[in-house]
Each structure stands twice: as structure tokens, then as C-alpha cells.
Amino acid sequence: MIEWSPSKIKAFQETLLAWYDKEKRDLPWRRDHAPYHVWISEIMLQQTQVQTVIPYYERFMAQFPTVEALANAKESDLMKAWEGLGYYSRARNLQRAAQQLVTDHHGVWPTTAEGLRELAGIGPYTAGAIASIAFGQPVPAVDGNAFRVFSRLLEIDDDIAKPKTRSVFEAAIQRMMPADRPGDFNQAIMDLGSSYMTAKNPDSAHSPVKAFNQAYLDGIEDQFPVKTKKPRPVPVDLLALVIRRGDQLLLLKRPNSGLLAGFWTFPMVDVAELQAASERDLVLESDLSRALQKWAMDEFKLALTAIGFTGGQQVTHTFTHRKWRISLVVADLAVDADLSYFPGQWLTPKAVAKTAFPKVQTKLFDQARALKLME
Numbered sequence: 001m002i003e004w005s006p007s008k009i010k011a012f013q014e015t016l017l018a019w020y021d022k023e024k025r026d027l028p029w030r031r032d033h034a035p036y037h038v039w040i041s042e043i044m045l046q047q048t049q050v051q052t053v054i055p056y057y058e059r060f061m062a063q064f065p066t067v068e069a070l071a072n073a074k075e076s077d078l079m080k081a082w083e084g085l086g087y088y089s090r091a092r093n094l095q096r097a098a099q100q101l102v103t104d105h106h107g108v109w110p111t112t113a114e115g116l117r118e119l120a121g122i123g124p125y126t127a128g129a130i131a132s133i134a135f136g137q138p139v140p141a142v143d144g145n146a147f148r149v150f151s152r153l154l155e156i157d158d159d160i161a162k163p164k165t166r167s168v169f170e171a172a173i174q175r176m177m178p179a180d181r182p183g184d185f186n187q188a189i190m191d192l193g194s195s196y197m198t199a200k201n202p203d204s205a206h207s208p209v210k211a212f213n214q215a216y217l218d219g220i221e222d223q224f225p226v227k228t229k230k231p232r233p234v235p236v237d238l239l240a241l242v243i244r245r246g247d248q249l250l251l252l253k254r255p256n257s258g259l260l261a262g263f264w265t266f267p268m269v270d271v272a273e274l275q276a277a278s279e280r281d282l283v284l285e286s287d288l289s290r291a292l293q294k295w296a297m298d299e300f301k302l303a304l305t306a307i308g309f310t311g312g313q314q315v316t317h318t319f320t321h322r323k324w325r326i327s328l329v330v331a332d333l334a335v336d337a338d339l340s341y342f343p344g345q346w347l348t349p350k351a352v353a354k355t356a357f358p359k360v361q362t363k364l365f366d367q368a369r370a371l372k373l374m375e
Helices: 006-023 035-045 050-063 067-071 073-083 089-103 124-135 144-155 165-173 182-193 271-277 285-300 349-354 359-370
Strands: 235-244 247-253 268-270 304-309 315-318 322-333 344-347
Touching: 006 182, 035 050, 035 089, 035 124, 050 073, 067 089, 073 089, 073 182, 089 344, 124 182, 144 182, 235 271, 235 285, 247 349, 268 285, 285 304, 285 349, 315 359, 322 359
Parallel strands: 235 322
Antiparallel strands: 235 247, 235 268, 247 344, 304 322, 315 322
């Protein structure tokens, strides 16, 4: 890692902030420094592009304009407002943190990064962003942009996939932060990382900090940041049951822990689970049908009839460590089916429209409509 002199650090600060003052993005959450606005935007921006977040942020603020409104919101309303952003634990943690602020802090925000990290769902990056932008605390906000920008500026070759590397970057950035404009400094790094110093095809030749980008000057910019590759997600084949009664759908509410916790989906089963429970290879559709019927009866006391394999294209959805490949299967219930053991219920089209669904279930609905299995 290259060490900069105090005069070079000062020159970098002046260059970066002059560019930011002239070219900063006009984003709705930057129109003031309210911690609530900074917080909501930063949580939404995790794993989501800025242009996608903007309309969600504006609708969210209209529906939950204050911490108190968020703390007191119905979970179903919150999930519906978050629908489509994914990573729904973020929304649940938002409400938990809002309730902490209202109940434990009497509506008064902690002003330090350490204090902010005591709130649910707020990690080191978000705490740094809120503390610096809303409260003027000179603390780094180290996200993917900061890793990329500073690894190139300083040729930091520590592996950013390793948790201990964060402290290396935090220490390096801390030395470079201006005491008078830490929030603008952090936001300028965000803008720099999303424009001239992108992960792919950076435009460093026209970057306002070209003269400070040591990796670019040395012709090795493509080598930074250093990051070991994650293993590819493991493919998992599933069957999703489309069970209808008139215009109603039988949907399952998933457990309160694990993937898609607490959300409504079609009942789904892992094909490998069916295979393992069978005494023979499930090669024929008739074998798979019998295995499905046995699974539904053993798991939920549901008697399935008239099982039909749609043969449509699989719906795919990738999580961090696994990739679901889902095939739709149509089935009917016996007329006198008992739902007392089934963790779900019949939902009408009106109820479906008001319910929040995870992205994968939205994809399944789209596929079911394409196959004319539902309206």
C-alpha cells in the first residue's frame, strides 16, 4: 500500500470535493441531511441500483414519513412497500431499529458510528454513512465503491473478500478524511466509484482524480481490488405446486426463519428430497406424481389429485449460495381436503394483490400466467 504525504492528501481532498460540488448527483435523499432519510436510502441501496431505488424511496417516504410511522407500521404494509427490492430482512431490521429508536432512545438518534451500530441491521458501512453525512462525524463509510476506489488510488492488495481487510481500508481512509466535510467526502467516493472508477470499463483517463490513481498510472488498474472469487451457487431443482379452486390459489406461508422467512409462496419441494424418499428412481412422470402425492400427504395431510406437469421453462432464482430451478406442477385437492395441517390458505385475487411476495414468487406468478394457469 502506498502512503501519501499530508500535502498530497490535502490536494486530493480539494480536488475530489471541488469535483463533487460541481458534479454531484441530484438524489432525493441528498436534499437534506436528516438521519432518517440517509438511513432508509442506504439500506435500500444495499444490493440495489440507484435508479431502481429512487421510486421505492419516494413511495416509502410518502407512506412512512417518520421513524414513528415506520415503528408503528403493520408488517404486511411494510413488506408490500418493500416488495421487489428483495433481501426482505433489511425491511424487518428497519422496523426493529425504528422501534428501538422510539422505545429505547425516545426518538433521539445516536450521533456516533458506535452508537448507530447498536440499532438492528446497521453495520459498519451504514453507521459510517449516517454518522458522517447526518452528524458530521469524520468516519469512513466503506462499501464496494470505497474498496474499489481506494484499492486503486493506493494500490492496496489486501483481499477484500476477507473480513479483516475492512480494518485496513478504514485506517487508510481515516487518514485521508477532511474533518470539516466528512459526509461530502464519503458521498464523493460513492459518486466516483459509480462513474469514472467503475468495476468494469472505468474511464480513468477523464477522472477528476486521475493524477492520484496510482494503479491507473502504473497500468495495472484491472488488478484492483483484489478479491477471491466466490464459489458458484449450487443448483437446486424444485417443484412448485399450483393448486386452484375457482379463481383462488392455495398458498403456503413459509416459516419465520430460513429463506423467504414469513412470505407466501406456492408450496415447493426439492426434487432431491422426493428422490431420496423414494424406493426407485423418479424417471417417469407417473413415479414423480406418486412421490409428490406421498410428500404432500406426509408433510401436510393434503390429498393431491390430477397432477399435471406443465413442461414449461424453469423459473430460476439465485441466492448467495444456491440457485433455484423451479418447475410448475398443476394439482387439484380432494374435495374433502383437510387444511388444518397446512401452513397456508386459499387466497383470492384481491388478497393476492394486497399481499407482499418475494421476487421468486412473482416470477412464478408470471410463468403461471404465461402458461395460462391463472389470470
